[in-house]
Amino acid sequence: MTFIEDFKKPINYISILLAILGIASGFFFYLNSKKNKVISYNITEPSSLIYDSKNSSSAIKVIEKDSIPIKDNVYILTGTIWNSGNLPVTNEDVRQNISLNLSGTQKILDFKIIKQTDPDIAKFNLTKINNKSLGLSWKYFDPDYAFKFQIIYTGNENPGFKLNGKVLGIKVFKKVNAAEKIDYRVMMITAILGLVIIYFSATTYIKADNLIRSRNIENKRVRYLMRLMVALLIILVILTIVLIVKFYNNLNNTIPFS
Incomplete structure (x- = not known):
């Protein structure tokens, strides 16, 4: 079994997704624990x-x-x-x-x-x-x-x-x-929706990839669409991480007495 074939296993996709989410959450908690005067x-x-x-x-x-x-x-x-x-x-x-x-x-x-x-x-x-x-x-x-x-x-x-x-x-x-200022509840809901979309996008990609492999489909257009789906998935993960950072900054921007 080649590295590429091993990489395409569903369990590896899930592991990578969990690792990315772990990095995002770790980054958030790092920001939250950082000591600063403002x-x-x-x-x-x-x-x-x-x-x-x-x-x-x-x-x-x-x-x-x-x-x-x-x-x-x-x-x-x-x-x-x-x-x-x-x-x-x-x-x-x-x-x-x-x-x-x-x-x-x-x-x-x-x-x-x-x-x-x-x-x-x-x-x-x-x-x-x-x-x-x-x-x-x-x-x-x-x-x-x-x-x-x-x-x-x-x-x-x-x-x-x-x-x-x-x-x-x-x-x-x-x-x-x-x-x-943005309502932190809206940002939190948006972040959760982003995570849900990432999960379903990843599972959809895995199912589509398995279907293509089982039927030996070699259509270049299909492969192009699969690569595009991977790129969109990566972009969604990055946007979710950015949203988490903005969510953290928005918490610190709450104006007292307002």
């Missing part, structure tokens, strides 16, 4: 207009704390910042203070944290640095800890929000766009 943020875009300086009634006026009238449009920006990694971010990890910057604004009028995880423990705090920046501090920033904030400012509808600072073990802060 600070993610999400900003609701565009900002909400709360005062239209051009179309508001002359009877309505907005003033600052020092009684100076505001003559520009006033917007409110809402965002969330959270630890999406599996390691805590300590104050000792901060190499350069973290700040929230709104480059497209004229002036930050007010700000506040409206919700946070374990407020008595995390103690997230925002302080004003200047008219376009806020400083961020905390006591504990553990995995899954998060806070939601609001900033009222004058300026543009899109304020050019950016999270700045340097943290040990974090190269960049991860921006998560809600519009790009």
Whole structure:
């Protein structure tokens, strides 16, 4: 019996399929167990207009704390910042203070944290640095800890929000766009369907190959179709692995308080 004939045994097909699925699942669990620090943020875009300086009634006026009238449009920006990694971010990890910057604004009028995880423990705090920046501090920033904030400012509808600072073990802060998120249940169902399709495709190929061999069919077109089926099967396996990775990444992109 040649190597090719031995390779074509159904039990070997099944073994190879199980090996590929084992690699895929092993890769997923490897990603899940990998230790990393990740600070993610999400900003609701565009900002909400709360005062239209051009179309508001002359009877309505907005003033600052020092009684100076505001003559520009006033917007409110809402965002969330959270630890999406599996390691805590300590104050000792901060190499350069973290700040929230709104480059497209004229002036930050007010700000506040409206919700946070374990407020008595995390103690997230925002302080004003200047008219376009806020400083961020905390006591504990553990995995899954998060806070939601609001900033009222004058300026543009899109304020050019950016999270700045340097943290040990974090190269960049991860921006998560809600519009790009995919329901993890849909992804999980799709992955399961992919595995089912792979299984039935493999068994169909084995049955067709056995039928061809038993009847000594040497038609070149049939052999071409068989090779095409193998190629499609490999592509399905690769796509399923990619989907598993995306499923893992999507789990880490879940926006708190949303």
